[in-house]
Amino acid sequence: MPITIADVAARAKVSKTTVSRVLNGKGELDESTAARVRAVIDELGYVPSARAVNLARGRTRVVGMLVPSLTWPWMGEVLQGAVDVLEAEEYGLLLFTCNRGDDSMRQFGAQVAAKSFDGLLVIEPEGTLDYITTLHSRGLPMVLIDDRDQLSGGQIPTIGTTNHSGAADAARHLLAIGRHKPLVITGPARFGCTVQRTDGFSSVYAEAGHPISDAHVMTGDFTVACGADGVKQAIALGLEFDAVFCHNDLSAFGVVQAIQDSGRRVPDDVAVVGFDDIPMAAHHQPPLSTVHQPMREMGEAAARTLLAHFDGTPVPNRQTIIPATFTVRASTQA
Amino acid sequence: MPITIADVAARAKVSKTTVSRVLNGKGELDESTAARVRAVIDELGYVPSARAVNLARGRTRVVGMLVPSLTWPWMGEVLQGAVDVLEAEEYGLLLFTCNRGDDSMRQFGAQVAAKSFDGLLVIEPEGTLDYITTLHSRGLPMVLIDDRDQLSGGQIPTIGTTNHSGAADAARHLLAIGRHKPLVITGPARFGCTVQRTDGFSSVYAEAGHPISDAHVMTGDFTVACGADGVKQAIALGLEFDAVFCHNDLSAFGVVQAIQDSGRRVPDDVAVVGFDDIPMAAHHQPPLSTVHQPMREMGEAAARTLLAHFDGTPVPNRQTIIPATFTVRASTQA
DNA sequence: CTGAAAGCGCTTACAG
DNA sequence: CTGAAAGCGCTTACAG
CATH class of the missing domain: 1.10.260.40 (lambda repressor-like DNA-binding domains)
Structure with a gap:
C-alpha cells in the first residue's frame, strides 16, 4: 500500500x-x-521512508536531549531554543528525562546503545556526569548545557553563562541604590554556579568597602521555601539587612513573601534580586529584578554547535559562554 | 567496528x-x-541497531508530539506526564512545535509522510484542526489533548477536562464565602473552554439568585495584561465587584496586581480565582485559589491511550475526561 | 548520463 | 529445535 x-x-x-x-x-x-x-x-x-533512509545512510537525523526534569520553570525556554534550531535544519528532537530515576537512565542508555539518535544535547542530571563523560569518550557527539557551571572536566563541548559577572552586576546595582547590608540566599553549596554567584557578588561588596559577613550568607536549595526560611531566620537572629540577593527566582519569591509578612516593604525597606529571569519574574508582585540567564539562546547555541559538529566543523574550543544580563524591575526600585 | x-x-x-x-x-x-x-x-x-530493527519491523517505537509552544506555563507538566509513560514502555518521544509558523508545520508534515513515528500526541496549534483531522483519517494513530474543549468533530480520540464543572465549583466557592458580585475575565471567545467556563460559572450564580450582568463579563486573552486591564476598566466604569473569576492563572496575576494598585485588598475586598493551577499559582502573592487542570494526568492518559491503541486495544469511546478540581488558597480566604 | 547489484542490520515466513 | 533465504526500502560503489 x-x-x-x-x-x-x-x-x-x-x-x-x-x-x-x-x-x-x-x-x-x-x-x-x-x-x-x-x-x-x-x-x-x-x-x-525515514526508516529505510536511516538504515541505508547509517544516521537518523535525530538529536537526543537529556534533561533532569521538564517542569523546571526555565526548561521550556531551553527546549524551545533547541527545537527551533533543529527543526529548521530538518532534525528531530528525541526527549529523555530522569524523572523515574535509575530506570529512566537505563532506558536512556539502551537508546544510546541502539544508536537511536546521532548526537546528544544534555543538561546534566545530578550525579550522571561520569556516565555522560563515558558516553562522550566512546564517541557519542554531544554538547552540554551547563546550567550549574560545573566545568565538566573540559572534554565535552559546553554552553555556559556568566554566573560570576552576573552576580557582580547585581551587587553593583544594589550598591548603586545605596544598599550596603545584603543578605544572600544561595543555591546548594555543591554546585559550581553557587560558588560563582556567591563569589561574584561578595567580591564587589568587599571591594566597595562593605564586606559581607558569613552570617549574612545562607545556604538555600533553589526552592521558594528556602527563601522564606532564610529571611525568617535572619530576622530571628536579629541580622540587619536592606537587600537580599537570591541565587534563583523561586527563592526570591519566597523572600519577598517573608519580608512582607514581617511587615517590611519591598523595595523600600528591603530590595530583592533573583537569578534566572524565569517567565514569571516580570509578572511577580512586585516585578522581580533579576539576573537574566539566556536559556533560550543557550538551547539554540547547543543545537547549532552539535549540528556544526555533524557537518565536520570542529567544535569550538571547549566552553561557549553566553553572558547573563542584569534586569532592573520594581523589586529594587521604588 | x-x-x-x-x-x-x-x-x-x-x-x-x-x-x-x-x-x-x-x-x-x-x-x-x-x-x-x-x-x-x-x-x-x-x-x-534501532535503525535496522525499525526497518525490518516496519515501526519505530517512537511517538511524535506536536504542541503549539514549549514555553506555556503548564506545558512542562503535560510533557512530563507523556514522557514518563512512554519511557516506561520503552518508547521515545519526538517533539514538534509550531514556533516557526508555517515552516514548522511543513517540517512536521514531512516527518509524518516519512513515517518517522508510529503515532502522535497533539495539543492542537490553533488553526490546524483540519490538517490534524486529515492526518488522522489517513490512518495516523493519534490522541488529542484538548486543552481548549473544542469537540474535534468526534473522530479523534481525545483527552479533556471538566471546564464547565470546574468553573461551577469556583462559583460555589465564591458564593459560599459571600461574594455576590463577581467580575469575570474570560479567554478568547472562539475557544470552547471559554464558553464552558463562562457558562458553568454564570449558571451557578444565576441559580443562586445572583445573575451576572453582561457588563461584568470581560473578554480577555489569557495574558497577565488582560487581567490588569479588565480590572482597571471595571473600576473606570464604576462597576461594583467583590470577586474576580479569571479563565487562567496568568490573567489572575494581572488582576491581583491591578486590584492592589487600586488600593483594595485581596481577598478582603476582592477575592480572586484563577484557572489552570500552574506551578506558580501556589507561590504567588497571595497564593492563588484556582481550578486545577490535571495537565500531567492528561499527558499520561494520552500516552497510555495511544500505546493501548498500538496493542490493538480499541480506543475508548471518544473523549476521556479527567476532572478539574477547585483548589482553595489565600486569594479567596483571609 | 544510467543501471545492476551489493549492502545497511535486522525479522520472518518457510523448510527441515 | 535450527537455519538458509528473502525482504524491509533505501544508498552507494562499480560498470558501462
Whole structure:
C-alpha cells in the first residue's frame, strides 16, 4: 500500500538508482529524466521512508536531549531554543528525562546503545556526569548545557553563562541604590554556579568597602521555601539587612513573601534580586529584578554547535559562554 | 567496528535467526543454545541497531508530539506526564512545535509522510484542526489533548477536562464565602473552554439568585495584561465587584496586581480565582485559589491511550475526561 | 548520463 | 529445535 522508490522507478521507467539521485540531487542527470521522475514523485505523493533512509545512510537525523526534569520553570525556554534550531535544519528532537530515576537512565542508555539518535544535547542530571563523560569518550557527539557551571572536566563541548559577572552586576546595582547590608540566599553549596554567584557578588561588596559577613550568607536549595526560611531566620537572629540577593527566582519569591509578612516593604525597606529571569519574574508582585540567564539562546547555541559538529566543523574550543544580563524591575526600585 | 547480529551469530556458532529468536524471545529454543547466545551477547555488549530493527519491523517505537509552544506555563507538566509513560514502555518521544509558523508545520508534515513515528500526541496549534483531522483519517494513530474543549468533530480520540464543572465549583466557592458580585475575565471567545467556563460559572450564580450582568463579563486573552486591564476598566466604569473569576492563572496575576494598585485588598475586598493551577499559582502573592487542570494526568492518559491503541486495544469511546478540581488558597480566604 | 547489484542490520515466513 | 533465504526500502560503489 505505501508507495516506495520502486513504484516511482517503475512508473518513471528508470532505475531506483536514478530516482535516488533526483531525490538527493547527486550525480549528473539528464534534465528531462529528472523532470519526469519529479513529476511521478509529485503525482504519487511519494516521500522516502525515514526508516529505510536511516538504515541505508547509517544516521537518523535525530538529536537526543537529556534533561533532569521538564517542569523546571526555565526548561521550556531551553527546549524551545533547541527545537527551533533543529527543526529548521530538518532534525528531530528525541526527549529523555530522569524523572523515574535509575530506570529512566537505563532506558536512556539502551537508546544510546541502539544508536537511536546521532548526537546528544544534555543538561546534566545530578550525579550522571561520569556516565555522560563515558558516553562522550566512546564517541557519542554531544554538547552540554551547563546550567550549574560545573566545568565538566573540559572534554565535552559546553554552553555556559556568566554566573560570576552576573552576580557582580547585581551587587553593583544594589550598591548603586545605596544598599550596603545584603543578605544572600544561595543555591546548594555543591554546585559550581553557587560558588560563582556567591563569589561574584561578595567580591564587589568587599571591594566597595562593605564586606559581607558569613552570617549574612545562607545556604538555600533553589526552592521558594528556602527563601522564606532564610529571611525568617535572619530576622530571628536579629541580622540587619536592606537587600537580599537570591541565587534563583523561586527563592526570591519566597523572600519577598517573608519580608512582607514581617511587615517590611519591598523595595523600600528591603530590595530583592533573583537569578534566572524565569517567565514569571516580570509578572511577580512586585516585578522581580533579576539576573537574566539566556536559556533560550543557550538551547539554540547547543543545537547549532552539535549540528556544526555533524557537518565536520570542529567544535569550538571547549566552553561557549553566553553572558547573563542584569534586569532592573520594581523589586529594587521604588 | 560496531558489532552486529552476524558477529554474535558467528561467535556463538548459530545462525542470525537463532540470535534474533533469543533477542525477541520467540519460538522454542534449546535452553543451552539460548544460554550460550546470551553469554556471547553479554560478552560483546551487543545491542541491536534501532535503525535496522525499525526497518525490518516496519515501526519505530517512537511517538511524535506536536504542541503549539514549549514555553506555556503548564506545558512542562503535560510533557512530563507523556514522557514518563512512554519511557516506561520503552518508547521515545519526538517533539514538534509550531514556533516557526508555517515552516514548522511543513517540517512536521514531512516527518509524518516519512513515517518517522508510529503515532502522535497533539495539543492542537490553533488553526490546524483540519490538517490534524486529515492526518488522522489517513490512518495516523493519534490522541488529542484538548486543552481548549473544542469537540474535534468526534473522530479523534481525545483527552479533556471538566471546564464547565470546574468553573461551577469556583462559583460555589465564591458564593459560599459571600461574594455576590463577581467580575469575570474570560479567554478568547472562539475557544470552547471559554464558553464552558463562562457558562458553568454564570449558571451557578444565576441559580443562586445572583445573575451576572453582561457588563461584568470581560473578554480577555489569557495574558497577565488582560487581567490588569479588565480590572482597571471595571473600576473606570464604576462597576461594583467583590470577586474576580479569571479563565487562567496568568490573567489572575494581572488582576491581583491591578486590584492592589487600586488600593483594595485581596481577598478582603476582592477575592480572586484563577484557572489552570500552574506551578506558580501556589507561590504567588497571595497564593492563588484556582481550578486545577490535571495537565500531567492528561499527558499520561494520552500516552497510555495511544500505546493501548498500538496493542490493538480499541480506543475508548471518544473523549476521556479527567476532572478539574477547585483548589482553595489565600486569594479567596483571609 | 544510467543501471545492476551489493549492502545497511535486522525479522520472518518457510523448510527441515 | 535450527537455519538458509528473502525482504524491509533505501544508498552507494562499480560498470558501462
